[in-house]
Amino acid sequence: xxSRVIPxxxxxxxxxxxxxxxxxxxxxxxxxxRYCAGQMDRDARIIGAARGDMDDAAYRDFxxxxxxxxxxxxxxxxxxxxxxxxxxxYVTLDARGDDGWAALKDRLDGSERIRAFYFxxxxxxxxxxxxxxxxxxxxxxxxxxxVEKPFGRDLASARALNAELAKHFKETQIYRIDHYLGxxxxxxxxxxxxxxxxxxxxxxxxxxxxxxITVAESxxxxxxxxxxxxxxxxxxxxxxxxxxxxxxxTMEPPAKYDPHAVRDEKLKVIRxxxxxxxxxxxxxxxxxxxxxPGYRNEVENCDTLTESFVAIKARICNWRWxxxxxxxxxxxRLRARASEIAIVFKDAPHSIFGAxxxxxxxxxTIRLQPNEGIEMGVTIKEPGPGGMRLVDVPxxxxxxxxxxxxxxxxxxxxxxxxxxxxxxxxxxxMRGDEVEAAWEWTDPIIDAWEASGAAPLxxxxxxxxxxxxxxxxxxxxxxxxxxxx
Ligand code: NAP
Numbered sequence: 290x291x292s293r294v295i296p297x298x299x300x301x302x303x304x305x306x307x308x309x310x311x312x313x314x315x316x317x318x319x320x321x322x323r324y325c326a327g328q329m330d331r332d333a334r335i336i337g338a339a340r341g342d343m344d345d346a347a348y349r350d351f352x353x354x355x356x357x358x359x360x361x362x363x364x365x366x367x368x369x370x371x372x373x374x375x376x377x378x379y380v381t382l383d384a385r386g387d388d389g390w391a392a393l394k395d396r397l398d399g400s401e402r403i404r405a406f407y408f409x410x411x412x413x414x415x416x417x418x419x420x421x422x423x424x425x426x427x428x429x430x431x432x433x434x435x436v437e438k439p440f441g442r443d444l445a446s447a448r449a450l451n452a453e454l455a456k457h458f459k460e461t462q463i464y465r466i467d468h469y470l471g472x473x474x475x476x477x478x479x480x481x482x483x484x485x486x487x488x489x490x491x492x493x494x495x496x497x498x499x500x501x502i503t504v505a506e507s508x509x510x511x512x513x514x515x516x517x518x519x520x521x522x523x524x525x526x527x528x529x530x531x532x533x534x535x536x537x538x539t540m541e542p543p544a545k546y547d548p549h550a551v552r553d554e555k556l557k558v559i560r561x562x563x564x565x566x567x568x569x570x571x572x573x574x575x576x577x578x579x580x581x582p583g584y585r586n587e588v589e590n591c592d593t594l595t596e597s598f599v600a601i602k603a604r605i606c607n608w609r610w611x612x613x614x615x616x617x618x619x620x621x622r623l624r625a626r627a628s629e630i631a632i633v634f635k636d637a638p639h640s641i642f643g644a645x646x647x648x649x650x651x652x653x654t655i656r657l658q659p660n661e662g663i664e665m666g667v668t669i670k671e672p673g674p675g676g677m678r679l680v681d682v683p684x685x686x687x688x689x690x691x692x693x694x695x696x697x698x699x700x701x702x703x704x705x706x707x708x709x710x711x712x713x714x715x716x717x718x719m720r721g722d723e724v725e726a727a728w729e730w731t732d733p734i735i736d737a738w739e740a741s742g743a744a745p746l747x748x749x750x751x752x753x754x755x756x757x758x759x760x761x762x763x764x765x766x767x768x769x770x771x772x773x774x
Contacts, residue, residue, distance in 0.1 A: 297323075297711040299330040299402045303393065305384060305418055306409035307337025307348070311437065313355040315468075316409060319703035321356050324373045326700075328708060331372075336396060337379045338389070348379035384414040390425040397427060405710050407435040416453040423457040435464045435710055438529055439520065440719070443735070444728040451721040460721060464710050469530040470717040471702030471709075474661040475537060478630070479551075481655075481663065483542050488653070491634065494613040498635045498650070498767075501616040502534050504657075505623040505772045507751075509575065510597065514588035521595040522572070526619040528731045532559065533719070534657075535615060538630055539605055548715035552723060559726040561607045565734055569603075572596035572738065573755040574745040575622035581750055584622075594738070596745045597621045600758035601734075602765075616762055616769070622750045625774040628657040633767075646679045652770075659774060661699055662686060 302320075304312050323329045337348050352374055380396060382389030397404065406422055408415050415436060422428050436454070441447025454463055469475060482488055491497070504526055510517040517525065536555035543550035574597050577583030584597045598620030605615065634651040649668040656662050663686040671678040709717055746755035753759065753772055762768050 297328055297330060297333075297708055299332040300405060300711045301334045301336065301397055301400055301402055302405045302407060302707075302711075303336045303338055303397075304407045304409055305338050305382075305414075306407075307379065308339045308341055308343070308351060309409055311409045312337065313351070314359050315701070315703045316407065316707070317352045317355045318360040319701050319707055321352075321360060321370070321373050322700065323704050323708060324376075325369055329373075331376075332402075333376055334396075334400075335377045336393070337377065338382045338393060340381065340383050342381055343379050345378040349374040349377050352377055384410060384417045384421065387421070387425075390421055390427075394425055394427060403711055403713075404429050404432045405435060406432065407437075407707075409437055412437075412439055412441075412450070415450060419454050419457040428457065432458075433462045433464055433710055433713070434458055435466055435707075437466055439524060440465055440529070440724050441728060442520070442524055444725060444732050447724050447728050451725065455721075461715070463721070464706075464715060465719040465721070465724060466706055467529050467533050467717075467719055468702040468706065469657070470533055470537075470719075471704075471706040472657055472661065473699045473705075474655050474657055474663065475534065476717070477663060478537050478655050479546070481653075483546075489542070492632075493609045494611055496634055497613055498633045499614045499616060499765075500535075500538060500633065501631045501762075501770060502531055502538070502618075502629075503631075503770070503772060504531060504534075504619040504628040505625060506621045507623060507626045509581065509584070509587050509622045509750075511587075517597075518588040518590055518593055518595045522597055522599040522619050522621070523731060523735055527599055527601070527617065528727050529719075529724075531617050531619055532727045532730075534630055535603070535617065536723075538632070539610060539615075541609070546716065548718075548720075551716050552720045556720070556723050556726055557607075558605060559723060559730060561605045561610075562730050563604045563606050564730075565601055565603060567737060569601060569761070570734055571598075571600045571755055571758040571761055572745045573598035573620065573748045573758070575620075575750050576747050578750050581622075583750075594742070594744055596738075598623075598745070598748060598754045598758070600754060600761055602761055614765065614767075616767075618754060618758060618769070620748075620754050624751055624753055624772040626659065627772050627774055629770070630655040630657070631770055642677050642679060646677065649679055649681055654770075 304316055306312060320329060320335060353370065356370065378396065380389055380393045382393055408418055410418070419434065441450050482492060536558045540554035540558050543554045574584040577586060585591050585593055600618035603615040603617055632653040636648060636650060640646055652666040654664045656664065665684040666681050667684055668679050668681050671680040706717060746757055748755040753769065759769065
């Protein structure tokens with residue numbers, strides 16, 4: 290099967306924070322891979338911008354080292370690397386002052402092409418950048434800005450940030466990135482649901498027993514301790530990534546696959562979430578081992594109440610999902626790095642095979658990492674002469690097997706999303722009202738924790754989280770799926 294790569298139009302992409310960790314690990318390698326795939330125009334220009342003193346040659350060296358280190362696919366030959374790097378340049382510039390902006394304007398002037406500004410800097414600088422882009426006359430009517438997470442730390446700050454950006458850019462120019470939405474399997478979730486007649490009739494509380502979403506990491510906070518401790522699992526993962534996965538899994542079919550229709554439906558889901566009961570939330574902090582520090586030691590704050598794990602039982606109050614529980618969990622230092630959405634269907638209404646056949650359920654699993662893919666668990670007869678014994682087997686829809694080896698080379702989420710910015714497609718980016726609605730749901734949970742002053746529960750490194758998280762499902766007669774790589 291031949292993959293179809295549609296070249297993007299020529300563009301200028303300014304990466305504010307072009308020397309930072311995100312640019313190094315994700316943005317520059319992603320651009321290089323799109324270049325190799327023939328999707329990045331040979332006239333496109335990428336301009337790194339930060340305060341550090343650097344010339345174009347030094348920035349190209351920085352990008353070369355980043356690609357060497359983080360483009361492990363090695364899909365592109367060395368000769369392509371040099372031509373790609375020739376399209377990069379660098380401007381020394383301060384988001385908080387006026388130094389360097391005239392040089393950036395000179396670099397961009399005279400070009401009619403699409404202009405994108407990637408805000409790969411701390412969120413405190415988003416407003417400064419938006420203001421100066423406009424003040425220095427860099428914002429063309431077609432210009433777009435890409436805003437990294439975190440988008441606020443509560444409803445009030447998200448509203449203030451939306452208002453600040455709205456002074457300078459229209460909503461159609463603002464791309465709030467959530468890289469989970471750029472994952473191939475997440476988009477496939479929509480294709481599975483709305484491209485087939487098979488699943489959608491069953492996709493409701495009548496046939497679905499419950500849905501569980503797990504985003505588990507095996508690593509701790511590592512060098513990000515300072516940042517993470519001000520945020521925690523609720524703000525860092527639940528309010529954005531898990532909420533977005535929940536929306537795509539449960540939304541009504543949009544009338545068409547376009548940014549307004551899809552985001553309207555996602556927003557309706559968030560607004561239909563009921564407030565979470567105190568007994569339906571569990572939060573935890575990982576303990577250390579002989580070799581690894583515990584959370585408190587790792588963030589160097591022995592009194593911290595920030596959670597490295599959270600599990601929630603959520604409910605969506607609408608016709609489709611009334612009565613169906615949604616179990617959501619995320620955490621660090623868990624048994625394995627594994628993220629999945631599992632749609633657990635109800636038991637067959639009557640077993641003609643009798644009690645001895647045991648309990649069997651269909652489970653549709655969308656694996657986000659590792660090994661992106663979709664698996665449908667079906668019940669069949671165990672082969673052999675031993676009577677009617679039933680066994681559950683997976684129908685594995687691994688892309689490479691179905692679509693050929695080319696499909697195994699799944700683009701990184703950033704590749705897809707950056708190209709969407711250039712194409713002007715906002716479908717996989719969060720709209721301002723969605724972000725605010727998500728904070729509206731999470732704020733009361735965080736406020737209640739802060740008001741109580743209670744410490745998160747401890748859990749062992751390499752476990753599935755605190756015992757209370759297991760109890761959250763056991764008391765409903767259900768259990769979490771095993772966290773396995
Ligand atoms: P970082 O490593 O600290 O890099 C920050 C960048 O911003 C550097 O290039 C820095 O260079 C530049 N910068 C700082 N102050 C500036 C100023 N006043 N004017 C112009 N440039 C300035 O941060 P990061 O990890 O790349 O994160 C960037 C953004 O992405 C943050 O919002 C973060 O939350 C988000 N994010 C990061 C990751 C990740 O994996 N790293 C993942 C998701 C989201 P100079 O100091 O030389 O100016």
